[in-house]
Amino acid sequence: MDHENSFLGRGWAFPPAFDTKSKRSMMVEEEEDIRQSLFIIISTIPGERIMNPKFGCDLTSSVFDNVDSLAVNRMKDLIRTAVLNYEPRITLHDVVVDTRDSFDGIVRITLDYTIRKINVRTNIVYPFYLKEGTNVTGM
Template sequence: MEEENSFLGRGWAFPPAFDAKSKKSVMAEEEEDIRQSLFIIISTTPGERIMNPKFGCDLISSVFDNIDSLAVNRMKDLIRTAILNYEPRITLHEVIIDTSQSFEGVVHITMEYTIRKINVRTNIVYPFYLKEGTNVTGM
């Protein structure tokens, strides 16, 4: 029972979960797998993965930066580089960083991209919390 978009990928859902009935891990497929992959790439600090220490995006280094044009451009570059290196299924068009809530400790990062194999253009918004101790679970 292969789906026509099965080539987009299938993997464990993030965060990992298990179905109580089937006693199997919950899986993410196709566009949802790509969306979750982007969240994982942006959320992972390089060095966290022992077998792939370069994997991730070093956004955490921006937590204490003054939110000015230099910091925004640095964040955009970190995101572009990480996605270019670790998500080959998409073409990233634009990274938009909304700093309107930076005084509340939140910067919204919008990534506009096209899924290469099916030529679908979409976007996601990643809430990057600047306050220490805040956890990102808004997937």
């Protein structure tokens, strides 16, 4: 991996995984670290982290909401607030909530952002599942 952007950070891979040969945890760096950090922020329910109970984004409170403009705007606000508070390495430009598959229990959330230090604009798509028993992390 090119280490010229190493100032963007390095952290454990999400979900945590271990290399059996080196007996070390798998690590991610740079843009991938930021992408995974955003998934962690959006996937974490406030109160899950005992030492940082305000951390996260309470999207699960929207699971049983009618998918209307009020719910969409509430989701966008929850995400904007969480990213503003917990991911200082990016500038969030837009949050787009795609509700086309909401009858199937899926709402796709796209975050359009710029990595501040290197001025690279990118985006992620976070699949938020409205049905029980589905993969919430989307990773």
